[in-house]
Amino acid sequence: xxxxxLGAAAALAMLSAAADGTAAEYPARDLxxxxxxxxxxxxxTVARAVTPLAESALGKQVVLxxxxxxxxxxxxxxxxxxPSDGYTLLYGxxxxxxxxxLELSQIDYADFYPVNILAHGVAVIVANNDMPWKxxxxxxxxAQKRPGEIKMGSTGPGGLPHVVGALMxxxxxxxxxxxxxxxxxxxxxALLGGHVDFMPAGLSAAAEHIKAGRVKVLAVVNNEExxxxxxxxxxxxxxxxFGKYLxxxxxxxxxxxxxxxxxxxxxxVTAFKAAATDPKFVDLMVGRGNIMMNIAGAEADEFLKKWQxxxxxxxxxxxxxxxxxxxxxxxxx
Amino acid sequence: xxxxxxxxxxxxxxxxxxxxLSLFLLYQAYAISxxxxxxxxxxxxxxxxxxxxVSIAAVLxxxxxxxxPAGFMRRVAPPVLLITIALxxxxxxxxxxxxxxxxxxxFLFATILFLQRGRPVRAALVxxxxxxxxxxxxxxxxQVVLPEAEWL
Amino acid sequence: MDGSALSYFLMAWxxxxxxxxxxxxxxxxxxxxxxxxxxxxxxxxxxxxxxxxWDVNEALALMAGVFCxxxxxxxxxxxxxxxxxxxxxxxxxxxxxxxxxxxxxxxAIGVSTVVSVIGGMLGVLALAIAAPAISDFALMFAPRDYxxxxxxxxxxxxSLSGESLAKGVFAGALGVLIGMVxxxxxxxxxxxxxxxxxxxxxxxxxxxxxxxxxVAEALVQLHHLxxxxxxxxxDRILPSWNVVKRYIPLSIRSSIIGVVIGALPGTGGDIAxxxxxxxxxxxxxxxxxxxxxxxxxxxxxxxxxxxAAIGGAYIPMLTLGLPGDAVTAVIIGALFIHGLRPGPMMxxxxxxxxWFTVGNLTLANLFTLVFGLTGIRIFAKMVECxxxxxxxxxxxxxxxxxxxxxxxxxxxxxxxAFGVLGYFMKMYGYQVGPVILGVILGPLMDVSYRRAxxxxxxxxxxxxxxxxxxxxxxxxxxxxxxxxxxxxPAWTTMQARIGRWRNDGRTGGA
Numbered sequence: 001x002x003x004x005x006l007g008a009a010a011a012l013a014m015l016s017a018a019a020d021g022t023a024a025e026y027p028a029r030d031l032x033x034x035x036x037x038x039x040x041x042x043x044x045t046v047a048r049a050v051t052p053l054a055e056s057a058l059g060k061q062v063v064l065x066x067x068x069x070x071x072x073x074x075x076x077x078x079x080x081x082x083p084s085d086g087y088t089l090l091y092g093x094x095x096x097x098x099x100x101x102l103e104l105s106q107i108d109y110a111d112f113y114p115v116n117i118l119a120h121g122v123a124v125i126v127a128n129n130d131m132p133w134k135x136x137x138x139x140x141x142x143a144q145k146r147p148g149e150i151k152m153g154s155t156g157p158g159g160l161p162h163v164v165g166a167l168m169x170x171x172x173x174x175x176x177x178x179x180x181x182x183x184x185x186x187x188x189x190a191l192l193g194g195h196v197d198f199m200p201a202g203l204s205a206a207a208e209h210i211k212a213g214r215v216k217v218l219a220v221v222n223n224e225e226x227x228x229x230x231x232x233x234x235x236x237x238x239x240x241x242f243g244k245y246l247x248x249x250x251x252x253x254x255x256x257x258x259x260x261x262x263x264x265x266x267x268x269v270t271a272f273k274a275a276a277t278d279p280k281f282v283d284l285m286v287g288r289g290n291i292m293m294n295i296a297g298a299e300a301d302e303f304l305k306k307w308q309x310x311x312x313x314x315x316x317x318x319x320x321x322x323x324x325x326x327x328x329x330x331x332x333x
Numbered sequence: 334x335x336x337x338x339x340x341x342x343x344x345x346x347x348x349x350x351x352x353x354l355s356l357f358l359l360y361q362a363y364a365i366s367x368x369x370x371x372x373x374x375x376x377x378x379x380x381x382x383x384x385x386x387v388s389i390a391a392v393l394x395x396x397x398x399x400x401x402p403a404g405f406m407r408r409v410a411p412p413v414l415l416i417t418i419a420l421x422x423x424x425x426x427x428x429x430x431x432x433x434x435x436x437x438x439x440f441l442f443a444t445i446l447f448l449q450r451g452r453p454v455r456a457a458l459v460x461x462x463x464x465x466x467x468x469x470x471x472x473x474x475x476q477v478v479l480p481e482a483e484w485l
Numbered sequence: 486m487d488g489s490a491l492s493y494f495l496m497a498w499x500x501x502x503x504x505x506x507x508x509x510x511x512x513x514x515x516x517x518x519x520x521x522x523x524x525x526x527x528x529x530x531x532x533x534x535x536x537x538x539w540d541v542n543e544a545l546a547l548m549a550g551v552f553c554x555x556x557x558x559x560x561x562x563x564x565x566x567x568x569x570x571x572x573x574x575x576x577x578x579x580x581x582x583x584x585x586x587x588x589x590x591x592x593a594i595g596v597s598t599v600v601s602v603i604g605g606m607l608g609v610l611a612l613a614i615a616a617p618a619i620s621d622f623a624l625m626f627a628p629r630d631y632x633x634x635x636x637x638x639x640x641x642x643x644s645l646s647g648e649s650l651a652k653g654v655f656a657g658a659l660g661v662l663i664g665m666v667x668x669x670x671x672x673x674x675x676x677x678x679x680x681x682x683x684x685x686x687x688x689x690x691x692x693x694x695x696x697x698x699x700v701a702e703a704l705v706q707l708h709h710l711x712x713x714x715x716x717x718x719x720d721r722i723l724p725s726w727n728v729v730k731r732y733i734p735l736s737i738r739s740s741i742i743g744v745v746i747g748a749l750p751g752t753g754g755d756i757a758x759x760x761x762x763x764x765x766x767x768x769x770x771x772x773x774x775x776x777x778x779x780x781x782x783x784x785x786x787x788x789x790x791x792x793a794a795i796g797g798a799y800i801p802m803l804t805l806g807l808p809g810d811a812v813t814a815v816i817i818g819a820l821f822i823h824g825l826r827p828g829p830m831m832x833x834x835x836x837x838x839x840w841f842t843v844g845n846l847t848l849a850n851l852f853t854l855v856f857g858l859t860g861i862r863i864f865a866k867m868v869e870c871x872x873x874x875x876x877x878x879x880x881x882x883x884x885x886x887x888x889x890x891x892x893x894x895x896x897x898x899x900x901x902a903f904g905v906l907g908y909f910m911k912m913y914g915y916q917v918g919p920v921i922l923g924v925i926l927g928p929l930m931d932v933s934y935r936r937a938x939x940x941x942x943x944x945x946x947x948x949x950x951x952x953x954x955x956x957x958x959x960x961x962x963x964x965x966x967x968x969x970x971x972x973x974p975a976w977t978t979m980q981a982r983i984g985r986w987r988n989d990g991r992t993g994g995a
Contacts, residue, residue: 186751
């Protein structure tokens with residue numbers, strides 16, 4: 001049975017190799033793009049913005065499908081099960097890098113080739129306007145004075161607010177009560193209504209509310225000030241110990257399976273590189289408070305590994321993981 | 334008010350099956366997080382499963398004396414139902430290997446032919462028109478990638 | 486409205502291209518809405534890529550049309566086939582389908598079109614005159630308030646149960662459990678996944694809806710293969726003014742429910758229409774027929790509410806950049822892509838957008854009226870075709886519709902399993918309505934309850950105190966208590982006594 005299957009697989013592989021014999025012609029038909037988050041989310045928006053630009057370089061359509069669920073585990077499993085022909089793209093965010101330690105899936109970006117890591121976001125700490133704090137230092141002092149009484153807007157494990165919250169608890173004594181929401185948007189909604197007191201959030205989700213003065217920003221979770229928020233101190237100004245974990249932020253990228261033929265990979269890398277330098281896309285991403293990266297291949301792999309090592313270990317030390325990163329050979333930062 | 338529903342054969346068996354299902358789900362809900370805290374992820378599933386157990390038990394108690402008529406296969410699960418369900422299962426299994434167009438086309442033709450006992454021309458016509466319409470609307474209009482056979 | 490606002494409002498009215506796009510969107514929306522599995526959310530997502538290189542006004546005009554038409558269109562298949570074309574049309578099926586079985590499908594569609602437009606217009610009106618106030622009000626809802634709202638909604642089980650309350654409660658709890666399957670959004674704990682990756686994302690509730698309504702109904706129809714199809718009267722579609730007039734008060738009340746539920750981030754037209762149906766059932770003393778057997782009131786309430794919820798959903802989107810429902814979340818994404826910055830500053834930075842959208846939605850509602858009242862004949866003919874053909878067609882459409890949600894064959898297996906289960910439930914006197922109610926409201930209750938508990942650090946006494954110490958929460962708590970009390974036997978006896986006592990007083994007897 002097994003040999004038969006193998007034989008069939010080999011025959012199929014030869015068939016597809018024959019079909020790919022004219023590799024220069026890739027893509028010969030429309031591609032399918034799997035978005036790991038639902039319609040209207042940040043990943044969805046980024047995917048739908050970059051795709052039309054890449055399509056013109058590819059000369060074929062990329063049919064986009066949202067397959068949300070399991071913080072992306074459904075999509076990674078789906079794409080991993082598709083043929084390695086380069087016709088199925090994965091549009092993803094940072095989440096799969098934590099799937100192993102959260103015991104959600106055995107698949108992470110080690111199984112995929114980064115066609116392009118488009119950009120990464122920056123986190124900020126925002127607070128409800130009625131709160132007395134002027135800096136993160138005030139917030140931390142207040143939290144230590146009334147342990148557990150301050151409510152922090154958060155998300156499920158692995159979400160940006162959750163990770164930054166865990167980061168803070170690793171660096172300083174920070175007894176607050178996290179209230180998890182379905183995402184940053186719903187968390188900020190609760191912050192505006194005063195149902196939570198402060199929240200670590202992505203700048204992209206918080207920027208407009210900061211600008212309108214609906215929430216106040218206490219710090220940028222970064223090593224230095226950023227141009228999008230002049231005058232807002234980096235968190236390292238109050239707590240230098242954060243430095244070793246930074247810069248840190250969520251990211252967005254396009255991936256294919258590792259074993260896709262090189263010819264197809266090259267074609268995709270070129271197409272998305274061009275798309276990610278298009279001024280329209282850059283304006284959109286920077287306008288949302290992201291920092292452009294536009295990296296691929298080995299450089300992107302390096303970035304992915306570093307991100308995974310930092311984040312997985314921080315979560316592990318905050319006791320927010322189910323399995324030790326060590327188990328999967330994720331090195332300590 | 335509508336007429337009281339005539340009692341159907343097999344009702345008690347169905348209630349017992351639902352009770353078994355409810356108990357199984359209650360156990361599964363308990364296994365999620367036990368009684369760890371009042372806000373643990375297992376609390377709500379446990380409450381819901383417990384409600385299922387209690388309500389189906391109430392149904393069983395109320396109906397314990399009522400004798401149901403015989404003839405389950407005739408009145409509740411007649412051959413036409415079983416064969417139709419079998420055809421639907423066949424459609425689902427065929428969907429990925431043969432692709433939507435062939436699977437749905439064959440299903441429509443076979444099922445209509447079976448249900449109306451004959452008139453193959455009408456059955457074929459409906460099958461072709463319906464599959465074509467669905468293909469145009471979903472695949473071309475809405476970019477829903479319908480299952481397609483890899484080898485076609 | 487000052488001069489510039491008026492000119493923005495009328496922008497889409499006098500530009501033939503924008504006018505055409507709105508019309509096209511509405512027309513397409515009606516059919517997208519009518520086909521189960523094709524959702525407005527999906528259509529608008531596709532439009533984002535499609536309209537990438539267009540001007541933002543053109544994209545918005547098309548999207549507003551699709552949104553209005555789509556929410557309306559869900560009622561078509563709900564009435565004709567008992568398969569809600571969209572989740573917001575579930576309540577519509579409860580009385581709409583019995584009407585079609587009486588041969589009144591034409592009239593039912595006519596009435597639902599008119600009240601949809603009334604609801605839609607009231608929603609737009611609320612958006613135009615009270616958006617900032619309503620969005621501030623919506624922000625006041627804390628997790629505990631969402632919990633109470635969901636409880637009010639789930640109490641509808643009582644009136645959807647049919648012959649036996651116990652069976653209704655069972656069905657509702659089953660629905661809640663179906664809604665729990667997958668990864669818990671708060672802790673990423675797996676619930677009822679049995680180690681299957683395909684279950685991590687849960688069971689899409691549209692798959693449950695299509696299974697329990699569509700396939701189960703198709704299987705039941707197998708018992709009536711030889712029955713002659715009901716002839717539908719389609720000569721009098723447009724309801725007379727007298728008929729409409731009678732429903733206007735209910736339509737207005739339902740629209741208010743729709744606007745508020747629509748404006749709340751986290752709830753949309755599906756919950757709005759169920760709550761409006763519940764409201765109708767409680768407030769209308771003498772419906773045209775008993776509810777569930779073809780009461781026009783049971784059609785008026787949900788159809789007004791779900792269309793009013795559109796205007797409601799736009800309120801937090803335009804004033805704060807927060808989505809009021811799934812569709813507006815996608816539209817916000819579209820605005821980003823077109824270089825706008827949805828958020829509290831949008832009204833200041835791009836003031837034309839607000840009045841342009843108001844004008845557009847008004848226009849889309851007018852087109853809904855036009856397209857809603859045409860093409861009914863063909864739709865109604867659909868149910869007149871013999872069941873031997875109709876049943877297989879429903880099955881194929883259910884399969885495609887379920888597959889279309891997220892291109893997953895596993896979802897189809899669930900749909901069929903629910904279809905078969907639903908068939909037996911129907912045979913043994915269980916209603917399937919409560920199941921869907923549970924699927925929709927269960928997850929909202931679960932996360933809201935736990936969020937509320939976590940906010941008070943898992944202290945039940947502090948939680949109980951919160952339920953009575955905030956004005957808004959107190960009102961909701963009292964509503965729940967009152968609704969519960971009204972379902973107990975004690976209340977019924979008391980009412981009967983009061984009634985007797987009053988009658989005695991009036992007749993002068995002792």
